[in-house]
Structure formats: structure tokens, C-alpha cells
Amino acid sequence: MRITQGVLINNMLRNYNKNMAKMDKLNTQLATGIRINTPSDDPAGLVTSLRLRTKLHQNEQYKKNVSDALSWMEIADSALNNYNSVLQRVRELTVEAANGTNEPSSLKAIADELKQLKDEIGDIANTTLDDRYIFGGTRTMDKVYDKASGQWLGNANPINYEIGENITLQVNLTGEVFDVDFSTDPPELAGSIFATLDKLIADVENGLYEEIGGADLAKLDEHINNLLSYRSEVGAKMNRLEMVNSRLEDTEVNYTKLLSDNEDVNMAKVIVELTNQENIYRASLAAGARIIQPSLVDFLR
Numbered sequence: 001m002r003i004t005q006g007v008l009i010n011n012m013l014r015n016y017n018k019n020m021a022k023m024d025k026l027n028t029q030l031a032t033g034i035r036i037n038t039p040s041d042d043p044a045g046l047v048t049s050l051r052l053r054t055k056l057h058q059n060e061q062y063k064k065n066v067s068d069a070l071s072w073m074e075i076a077d078s079a080l081n082n083y084n085s086v087l088q089r090v091r092e093l094t095v096e097a098a099n100g101t102n103e104p105s106s107l108k109a110i111a112d113e114l115k116q117l118k119d120e121i122g123d124i125a126n127t128t129l130d131d132r133y134i135f136g137g138t139r140t141m142d143k144v145y146d147k148a149s150g151q152w153l154g155n156a157n158p159i160n161y162e163i164g165e166n167i168t169l170q171v172n173l174t175g176e177v178f179d180v181d182f183s184t185d186p187p188e189l190a191g192s193i194f195a196t197l198d199k200l201i202a203d204v205e206n207g208l209y210e211e212i213g214g215a216d217l218a219k220l221d222e223h224i225n226n227l228l229s230y231r232s233e234v235g236a237k238m239n240r241l242e243m244v245n246s247r248l249e250d251t252e253v254n255y256t257k258l259l260s261d262n263e264d265v266n267m268a269k270v271i272v273e274l275t276n277q278e279n280i281y282r283a284s285l286a287a288g289a290r291i292i293q294p295s296l297v298d299f300l301r
Contacts, residue, residue: 052259072171079127098213118197156182
């Protein structure tokens with residue numbers, strides 16, 4: 001093959017471009033701190049990075065879901081705690097009213113306080129979180145219990161949050177906490193705490209001591225036991241959510257480390273490689289200058 005001046009110059013320019021491309025790649029890595037800036041840098045590594053980033057985004061959404069679920073559980077636990085305090089006070093008044101030694105004025109005072117406590121339970125039933133009614137099932141934007149009409153307007157539909165891959169958890173409580181019967185439409189309140197209090201108030205006003213200390217007190221204890229079961233459920237869910245949140249944080253750390261190991265550059269190594277490449281480029285420029293310099297005029301001198 002005949003080597004001409006043109007062949008030498010073309011080879012020299014091609015080598016210049018290769019050296020400059022290598023320097024540009026190293027300079028980009030140094031500036032961004034990332035080893036994979038284009039798909040051609042490492043196709044297999046790029047696929048791994050995309051997979052890890054997808055996992056990180058999913059994990060972040062799961063953490064948000066868990067945080068919101070914990071908010072539901074915390075506000076529900078607070079509401080149930082208040083509900084328990086009211087029921088305990090109702091029970092104290094029921095026992096006091098059942099002793100048969102109260103004057104009519106005392107019974108009236110007890111009945112008046114029971115009416116106020118019933119209204120307080122209605123307010124607890126309408127507890128909200130960010131303007132969402134937590135005991136209304138999926139009907140979260142409308143008031144759950146109408147004290148004026150004595151109707152339950154919520155439903156018993158669950159609200160499920162995805163807290164992990166293929167893992168869901170019901171975060172809401174419904175009117176079943178207050179013993180509302182959802183087997184009918186509209187929901188039936190005959191066995192609810194509201195109906196029990198209505199009967200108890202009427203019995204206190206009429207001085208029906210045996211009924212107060214018997215059926216009324218027994219029914220009230222059923223409501224208290226029902227409440228305790230839901231408080232236990234809420235506590236168990238809160239513990240689980242806290243463990244899930246801890247696991248998600250550990251997972252985020254692991255995925256972040258894997259992503260860093262896959263695509264982050266070794267700064268010291270890149271700086272050394274860039275310095276070496278600069279020296280190679282300068283040497284190629286010096287060699288090229290020697291190749292281009294001789295011409296016919298140089299030989300005619």
C-alpha cells in the first residue's frame with residue numbers, strides 16, 4: 001500500500017479525533033460524577049441503573065403511602081381514645097343512676113350529661129384528617145353522622161393503601177366502631193351506641209333502675225368491648241406500619257448504594273486517566289506537527 005502525505009494527514013486527524021473524544025468522555029464523567037452519561041458508555045450498566053431508579057421511585061411512593069397510613073392510624077387512635085373516655089364516663093353515670101337512691105333532680109342532671117356525651121360521640125364520629133372523614137368508609141368528603149336526623153351517612157367500604165410490592169393495608173375504620181349495622185341500606189343504627197344512649201337517657205329520665213343496671217349496662221359493656229377490639233387492631237397496624245417504614249428506609253439505602261456502585265465514577269481514577277489522555281493528546285499534536293511540516297519547498301532549499 002502506497003503511503004502518501006494525504007494518508008498520513010488523514011490518519012493523524014482520525015487519531016486527533018479519537019484522543020479528543022476520549023478526553024471529552026473523561027471530562028464529562030469528571031463534571032457529572034457519573035460513569036454512564038450515554039447509553040453507549042455501558043448498555044448493560046444503563047439497564048441496571050434504570051431498574052434501580054425504578055425501584056427507588058417505587059420505594060419512595062411506598063414510603064409516602066406508609067406515612068399517610070400512619071396519619072390515618074394516629075388520628076383514629078386519638079379519636080378512639082376520646083371515645084373510650086366518653087364511654088367510661090357514660091358507664092360511671094349509668095352505675096350511679098342505677099343505685100335507686102337518686103332524687104329526680106339528680107336523675108335529670110345525669111340524663112342531661114348523657115345527652116351531652118352522646119353529642120360528643122357524634123363529634124368523634126365526624127373526626128377528620130385533612131378534611132377527610134376517617135369513619136365514613138370511602139365517603140370521606142361528606143359528614144358521616146348527622147346529629148339532627150340521627151342518620152349514619154357513611155359506608156363500610158375499605159380504603160386500602162399499597163405499602164409494598166403486592167402488599168396492601170386497610171387504613172380506615174368505619175361506623176362498625178360505633179356498632180352501626182351495614183347489612184341494610186341505609187345503615188341501621190338500632191344496635192349502635194347512639195340508640196343505646198337514647199334508651200339509657202329515656203330510662204334514666206323515667207327512673208327505670210332495673211333496666212338501667214341490667215340491660216342498659218350490659219349493652220354499654222358490649223360497646224366498650226367492641227371499642228377495645230378496634231383499638232387493639234389500630235395499635236397492631238401502627239406497629240406494622242412503623243416496621244414497614246423502617247424496612248423501606250433500609251431498602252432505599254441499599255438501592256442507593258447499588259446505584260452509586262453501578263454508575264458513579266472513581267474521581268481519583270478519572271483524574272489520572274484524564275491527565276494521561278491530555279499528555280497523549282499533546283504528544284499526538286507534536287508528532288503531527290513534524291509530519292505536516294516537510295514540503296517540496298523544504299527539499300528545494
